[in-house]
Amino acid sequence: MHFKLIVAFVNDEVTDKVLDAAREAGATGATVINHARGEGLNKKTTFFGLNLDIQVDVILFVVEEHLSRHILETIDEVGGLDKNSGAGMAIQLDVEDAIGVQHQINKLEDVIKGKL
Known part of the structure; x- marks a missing residue:
């Protein structure tokens, strides 16, 4: 059996929704790393010199390769990533x-x- 590692960087308010949806899509578990932060295409804005960073969670899924694309698409749909x-x-x-x-x-x- 072959596996894929799915690494999802999601806003912390959708972490539980992503975990639940991924499990329904076939993921058998996950590891969550809380309170990460990052920067995308646009820099975060500041308010009176204070950064308004949004906390993100890093979710690691080790999934079976035949289920991986479906799980990845489910994470996108629930997290609104695209x-x-x-x-x-x-x-x-x-x-x-x-x-x-x-x-x-x-x-x-x-x-x-059943899938093959």
Whole structure:
């Protein structure tokens, strides 16, 4: 079984919605790194010299490769990533090898057989 790593950078107010939707789309779990910040195409504005940074969360999903595109599109839809400037972004990367995922493999084998 082959896996992809989906890394999603989302505004913290949509993190729970993205997690729930990704699970419904086939993700078997995630790791959330809170309180990250970043900068996109446009710099954040300031108010009397104070930065108005929006906190973002980084969500890491290790998902089965046949489910990865659907999960990625679900994250986009729920998070509004392509629709709203500054809403975040998500990428997927190939995972060459992974350990500690045998329990996920057992659960996913039946799901993947139905998709192939």
